[in-house]
Amino acid sequence: MLTKAEEIRGVAAERVALALQEEILAGRLAPGSRLGEVALAERFEVSRGPVRSALNQLADAGIVTIVPNSGARVREMGREDARALYEVRAALEAEAARLAAGQADARSGETLTQLLGQHAQEVSSHPQGAYLQGPGDRDFHMVIARLSGNPLILRYLTRELYPQLSLLRVKHRNVTGRGQAALLEHRRIAEAIACGDGEVAALLMRRHIRASWEALEAQLAAPSEESEA
């Protein structure tokens, strides 16, 4: 997909931005960490120019906060941020599902069912269900975003929404684990899309994301135990 590309500007700047994003979303740079320009510059063996550009990009992606004349830090997401994020996600992904259904052809249904079969295997092999918050889940939603035919939605999801979701999960490691339920919901959504029923697809997708939010919210309320686990 975008292993090295989508370079907004230059090469050094993108390299730094990609590397930083990877480190942040992997949790190696904790939320709140200071991101000094000189430190990053000598760490990546570039000058401060590309570093500044990279930080601006990440700030725009929503995983870094910059306060003028003070510096950049890894963003700390609170409960309200998470709620707002899921609200936007519900709106955009429901729209994506609606649009995807509107353009459903044989091959797209094929793609979805095949992907879901793959997921089913993975879920059954990991019965705990800690999965389906990782890239597997992303794949499904991403495919729908692609099927929507709307490049704006796809761009927003990949560049802002999903990075922020990953950032959310940095803090709350043990993710929900409703893999089985999610898979079922995915199936119904895929079915509606294949049938070309946009309204139902949008509705189901909205519910699906709402359920995901409620599962996360429950964990946000009782965050104490997994900090040492």
Added chain:
Amino acid sequence: MLTKAEEIRGVAAERVALALQEEILAGRLAPGSRLGEVALAERFEVSRGPVRSALNQLADAGIVTIVPNSGARVREMGREDARALYEVRAALEAEAARLAAGQADARSGETLTQLLGQHAQEVSSHPQGAYLQGPGDRDFHMVIARLSGNPLILRYLTRELYPQLSLLRVKHRNVTGRGQAALLEHRRIAEAIACGDGEVAALLMRRHIRASWEALEAQLAAPSEESEA
């Protein structure tokens, strides 16, 4: 609050970004125009650093396209871009209306009805109805975005969606002129929000934006000669 601010970085960079955005959206810089860094730098009497930062910002807002190692130009929006834009707009503003209805209190209904009364006067004084695509229309939608309580939606609308909409209207000067109809639709939306009926508010908002799109699309189809790239 942030009357002039929301400066992502620095001051010179923001000054340039704001000035450029103003010129582009006013139509003084036509879509497709080259935006050379040195030219802009000496025009604004700053160095190329802030100019680069400003161009990146505008590229992120979607009103400038940057191709690496080649330069920046004012973005040219085609019909497909416009469609994608309105699809995202429908999704996000419908969500905003839904959320605003969910948090409706007395004062928010007050604000909306007062704003609509103001608009009614302006519409009747400009019976042609060329209005209600300008800032007046924005106000209504913006207020709803604010009432939604979701800062992400508000940010996206102000920083990306509305600038791009303005850019769209640069090319097609004689805008729709369905001011009377729009005002009526606004009234119904406001009513639904005041009643706390999120579903209806979202539905009406979606219809409202769809109607706006259809009016624009009709114009995009008619003036054939200039839209070719």
Added chain:
DNA sequence: GGCCGGTATATTGTTAACAAAAGCGGAGGA
């Protein structure tokens, strides 16, 4: 006459030095 390659220019990408602002710590006084 048209196509290809090389050079020359112009423009972007990067760098390091400079300027200014914010944060910190200590001295001094109430």
Added chain:
DNA sequence: TCCTCCGCTTTTGTTAACAATATACCGGCC
């Protein structure tokens, strides 16, 4: 003991020069 002011240090914002890349032009070749 606590507060305030002042200078110092650190960090960001800006600048101008340097390097690399793409584009345009021109001569040669087919």
